[in-house]
Amino acid sequence: MISIFIVFAVFILYYINKMTYSLCLQKEIPEEKQPKVYRTINVLITILLISSFVEIALT
Structure with missing residues (x-):
């Protein structure tokens, strides 16, 4: 499950940067x-992905 989520996260980050x-x-x-724009967006998306992973892992 972790590897699938990591692949998904990389895919999301790539398209967000695009x-x-x-x-x-x-x-x-x-x-x-x-x-600064890239850094801000990447940090916010990373926080969103981490919180999503934690929610999925705890359910």
Whole structure:
């Protein structure tokens, strides 16, 4: 179960980063601010994935 969830998490993070790139292009976010945007979104998605894993593991 852990390996399936890890594969799922990597898949989700990849597509979230792909969508973040599209967002940066569409909103014309300056190059200097893009790393902060990526970091913020990745941290929030990672927290969401960890909390989902914990909930699944405890049920």
